[in-house]
Amino acid sequence: MSTPHVVVVMGVAGTGKTTIGPLLAAALGVPYAEGDDFHPPANIAKMSAGTPLDDADRWPWLDAIGQWAHDRAGLGGVVSSSALKRSYRDRLRAAAPDAVFLHLTGDRALIERRMAERKGHFMPPALLDSQFATLQPLGGDEAGVAVNVSGTPEEITERAVAALRRLDSAR
Template sequence: MSASAASAATRVVVVMGVAGTGKSTVGELLADALDVPYAEADAFHSPANIAKMSAGTPLDDTDRRPWLDAIGAWAHSREGLGGVVSCSALKRAYRDRLRAAAPGLFFLHLTGDRALIAERMAAREGHFMPTALQDSQFATLEPLQVDEDGAAVSVAGEPAAVVDHALAALGAPARRTPVPRTAPVPTLTTP
C-alpha cells in the first residue's frame, strides 16, 4: 500500500448529502476500496426519529443531536484506524458537531440535481424516508465551505465512478478491481 493509500485508509470519511444521493451504496463501496469498516447512519437513529420521518415529518435539530453524537462517537473510535460512515450532515452546524467529536473527519459530499435524486428516491422500496421530504432536504443543505476538509463528487455516473472520484479526492489510488457495472443504484440514505 502506498503512503497516500495508507493515509487515506486511516481517515474517517463521512459520506454526506441529501436523501437519494446513494450515501449507503457509495459508503459501502468506498469502505471496501479502503479496506476499512463501514457504518450506516440510519442505524444510529432512535425509534422515535424513524417514526417521525416515516410519518413524513422532518427531524429538527433537537432530534438530530443524539444521533449526531452517536455518529461522532463512532467516528472518534475509528480515528487513526479509518472508517466510512454515511450521514446526511446537511448543515455546517451538524458537521461542526461531528468534527468536535472526531476532528480529522473528511466529508465526501455527494451531489446531484433534483430530477436525478427524485428519480432515485421514487425507485427505492422499503425505506422510511418518503420522497415528500426531498424539498426539506435541499432547503436544509449547506454545501461544504472552503475551510471544511472534504470534496464534492457528482453522483450522475455509476457508483464505481463515484468511488473512483472519492478515492482521488482522498489521495488514494483507484480500485484495482472494478466494481461490476451491475452494482445497485444508490438507494439507502439518511436524513
C-alpha cells in the same frame, strides 16, 4: 490515503450514501457504518410519517455517529450521515477532529427519481425539498470534497477515491 481517516459520506436523501459508503469503505480497506442505524426509533417514526427532523431530533443521532467516528480515529472508517448543516458537521468534527467529508451532489431530478425507485426506505421523496432547503454545502475551510452522483456506483466510487486522495495529498 496516507493516514486512515474517518470519511463521512454526506448529502441529501437519495444521493446514494448507503450505496457508495460500503463501496468506498471496501476500496479504502476500512469498515463501514450505516448512519441510519444510529437513529433512535422516534426519529425513524417521525420521518416515516413524513415529518422532517428538527435539530433537537438530530443531536443524539449526530453524537452517536460522532462517537463511532471518534472510536475509529487513527484506524479509519466510512460512515454515512446527511450532515446537511455546517453545525452538524462541526458537531461531528468536535467528536472526530480528523474526519473528512465526502459530499455526494447531484441534479435534483436525478435524486428524486432515485428516491422514487428505492424500496423499503423510511425517508419518503416528499421530504426531499426540506433536505435541499436545509443543505449547506461544504465550506472552503472544511476538510472534504464534493463528488457528483451521475453514473454508476462504481464510477462514483472511483471519483470519490481519487478526490479523497487529492485532498489527502494537499493536507
